Amino acid sequence: MPLVHERIDVTIEDHIAQIKFARPEKMNALDAKMFEAIAMVGELLEADSSIRAVVVSGSGGNFCSGLDKSNFEGLLQQKGVSVDGGEKPTRLAERTHGIANLVQHVVWMWRELPVPVIAAIDGVALGGGLQICLGADIRVAAPDSRFSILEMKWGIIPDMSSSQIMRHLIRDDVIRELTYTARLFSAEEAKQWGFITHISDDPLKHALTLAENIVDKNPDAIRAAKRVIEQSYHQTPAQGLLAESVEQDKIMGTANQIEAVMAALQKRKPQFSN
Known part of the structure; x- marks a missing residue:
């Protein structure tokens, strides 16, 4: 499965696809090229019947810090935000990927992939980064990892599919508090509330072990x-x-x-x- 893209590294071995966000200098923040790359990876994974499990992680010690702050320049100029790299802002209510728009698709697609997806989380998973890891079937995080439903900090709402995922994982009052306050929370809190499945000193190794177990099943x-x-x-x-x-x-x-x-x-x- 060839993929040449500056934002994501893909390796496939023994029926396991490893997807690694490759923008460490920006804590793997989401810009137009990252959205494009994630959507491209989803198409390639879905088309490869040899893949039986997927492991998603970030490079440079962080999973994903959320939306690149440069995207907010358009908002400050009342021009909107372009997520497809074009000069004009994209209307988010337009459905471009089935039931979703592009920013929702890069989360929802992990749920639609036919095989299990495991997120291995180091450092931070903030805003859109948290929503992406919620798209995984299973989430393994480092003890010192940090999380936030960060969008309210920037005066917006979380809009990358999390409303349709969190309600099946997390108590309603917890969702509301964390959404309204945008505060950081720890791995222990994340596990207690249902955001993550396991805490591990080596999340990637733990995730790969789970993937290997899955590959040995029908x-x-x-x-x-x-x-x-x-x-x-x-x-x-x-x-x-x-x-x-x-x-x-x-x-x-x-x-x-x-x-x-x-x-x-x-x-x-x-x-x-x-």
């Missing part, structure tokens, strides 16, 4: 499980129960499902097909 069942979980948030009980059965009917008796059983019985590493 990839068809992993993809089906992600579909069922994602759909469940928007279904009635009857719809959810039916979705489970439909997916299971598709899996049972297939080559990869049989291989999972045989590998478990024979106590060996499974050999799945893509």
Whole structure:
């Protein structure tokens, strides 16, 4: 999967795609080129059926510090913000990527990817950076990492899909307090409230270990499980129960499902097909 872009490094090995934001001098802040790069990566990941897990991290000791402050020059001049690199500001209400605009897409796309996504968080995950890591299925953070729903500091609201993700993870009053105050919070608080899954001294190593565990499972069942979980948030009980059965009917008796059983019985590493 070739990708040449100055903002993101991509490596693929043993069915795991490692995505690393590569703007360390700006704490991996989000500018037009970064938005473009993340969207491009999403398209390439979705098209590569050999990938079974994705690990997202930042370079230079930080995950992502949020929107590049240079983007606010347009706001101060009452011109709006361009997120696509063009001279004219983009109307955010315009749907350009399915149900989303571009800035929402770079978060929501991790939920729409067919395989599990794990975020490994060092340093800061602020504003848009926090929203991006919330798009992951699993989030592992360093003990000294810091977080913030930062947008209110700049007089705006969080608008990169977090309203549709946080409500399934975090208590309503906690969301409201952190949104209204824009205050920093710690990894311990983030774990307590549901923003992150694990705290680890080496988040990237921890994330890769989780990814390796996922890769050893039936990839068809992993993809089906992600579909069922994602759909469940928007279904009635009857719809959810039916979705489970439909997916299971598709899996049972297939080559990869049989291989999972045989590998478990024979106590060996499974050999799945893509």
